[in-house]
Amino acid sequence: MKSIMTGLVAGAALALTVTAASAQQGSTLAQVKQRGVLNCGANTGLAGFGVPDAQGNWSGLDVDYCRAVAAAIFDDPTKVRFVPLTAQARFTALQSGEVDILVRNSTWTMTRDTTLGITFVATNYYDGQGFMVRKSLGVTSALKLEGAQVCTQQGTTTELNLADFFRKNNLKYTPVTFATADETRSAYEAGRCDAFTTDASGLYSERLKLSKVDDHIILPEVISKEPLASAVRANGDTQWANIVKWTHYAMLNAEELGVSRANIAQSMQSTNPEIRRLLGVEAKLGEGLGLTNDWAARIIRHVGNYSESFERNIGAGSPLKISRSVNALWSNGGLQYAPPIR
């Protein structure tokens, strides 16, 4: 559901930003260290990715990413200033230097990567458009939705993806479109259509708002690519891009090697050379990032590995209960693949 408008607004601002972005002097890491706090472009509220609790503390997969970067730099996950950004403002805020990184469920696309003066770094969640149907319908695959009425939101890329998918597979369907996500969900619940489509992460949170959650299933097919990635300014500061990139990879490597927040103390004693390199016990890999050698150990100690963050925020440990599927490690058949730390 990435609105087409947001790209236009951000694009229009680009002409003004080329000069402003290049005017930024000094390395981003030095600026962040001097400021003593990481400015992180965040969501204004999205289930599982960034939501406030009763005391106003934010949590979520994207929030954890920012905290992990802060942990790597400061050894303190609280040294983050979250700047909530609307979809229209997010890229300009990054270009203008108001935030140091943008982790705000932004889809990595070629246009954004090449024309907005920003560069995408690492995909922390592979999203994509999916379908939700009633269990009673007896459908187990989107390919069996022949002749279905499908509820979707107007003017979003979902509508286009839907048309493409059905045309490609020679299936007939009737789109039923609505202005807002709420209307769309209500119509689906009222039985005005057989299937409900939006991005998979959104499907899980919309499903929670239905009166009988267990009567609905999410079909396995994902019909579009929505890699949600972190982004930094494209100003040639590769050190900063590397820090943000390797923060995510460190969390993935930690999961792969079985290093978690729970066992970090024992893992520091491990004899496994891969774990020793990851945690900075041997080799001086952190220096290459301009950080200390225990940078990854800090991330895991304060935030945890990718699996811990995933399960806590959107997976089994949360009401959303999103399955790992494409976000599983490559070794488990997913897409999350981190280059080795050596």
Next chain:
Amino acid sequence: MNVIANASAYVQATALPQLPAPSSTKGPVHWVRQNLFSSPLNTILTLLALYVIATTIPALIKFYIVDAVWTGANRDACLSEKVGRQVGACWAFVADRYQYFIYGSYTQAERWRVNLVFVGVAISMVWLLWDRVPFKALGMMFVFGVLPIAAWMLLYGGARSEFWFLVVSAGLIAWSIWGDYSALKMGEANAFTRPESLVRYGMLGAMLLFGLYVQFGAGELPIVETGLWGGVLVTMLIASAGIVFSLPFGIALALGRRSKLPIIKMFSVIFIEFVRGVPLITVLFMANVMLPLFVPQEWSPDRLLRPLIGVALFASAYMAEVVRGGLQAIPKGQYEGAMSLGLGYGKMMRFIVLPQALRIVIPGIVNTFIGLFKDTTLVTIIGLFDFMKTIEASFADPSWATPTTRSTGYAFAAIFYFLCCWGMSRYSISVEQKLAAGQKR
């Protein structure tokens, strides 16, 4: 003569007791006839209205009160399948989140500072708005001088704001002593001991002592970034900044627009027309999305301060036009009368023109205030967490995702905004009636 003498037997010597009015002109039946069924059109409208009420109100009461869930720790409390009955509004969600709706993400241990500011605002409202509280001039000083600085120091914290707080309180005390000293010189023997001065010194002294205590006794207050502020706090800040600044600025702009001095007049006209020519959303976007592109990062003002200034300027332009309407309604004779008494421009405006003009435009002023108060919700689109946005952000929380969370949250917002706006409107009516007492027939 004879006829008359005989006629006296037919004349009633004493007044008859009054008969009750015919039942058709009083009592509930009459009221209903008079007010609800006085003509075929009214009858139709009444029946229509009754139908609408009968179809909506019971359903609303059932949803929001009868079927509502009042307590609970998470979404399970508001799910029909878990509770085993039909579930209406999920007030448990509001009960769980009310602190977030009031303070946003403001550091929990520091929330007493916000409470103190709320108390200050309450005191200032009573002081200025309730006509039986004395020392109005002092109240003005409190609201426009002491409160904004004290509130900023408390809410933001940090050594620098405390330093300025001390400087300002010392300055106000010096200014106050100087004022009383001049009054003494002018022949007011008890200039330092009159009740007004005592209250003033009490207030300023308490302020100075508090500043000194925080600075040297308690240690500096930890800084709470404005990015963490939210909820009612932000709504109140934006609305009160707009209300407090728009009235004086608006009056100045209105006078400027009617001024004979060309530069002042031109500036006022350009400002008013420019601001009225752009939507508030544009101003807010400009402030929070575009401004950082032009201004170096170190110079650019705080993310919360930018929309505060934007809203205040925006409201001033509208206020200026409202006040100008009042100024135009004052007959020329009033100006001429004032001038023939030898009053200068300042005194003429202060004593003759503005009191009459402002009284005329009270409905317009309050209208602008209410509009401004509701427009504060627009700051959500630039990522500020006002009251409305804190509620909406909470909808995203999967631990409270239920079919009725949204309708409950919005109902709560509606109640809050209605009470605030209705209060403003009732207050303005009472002021209008009081000021118009001399004109009642």
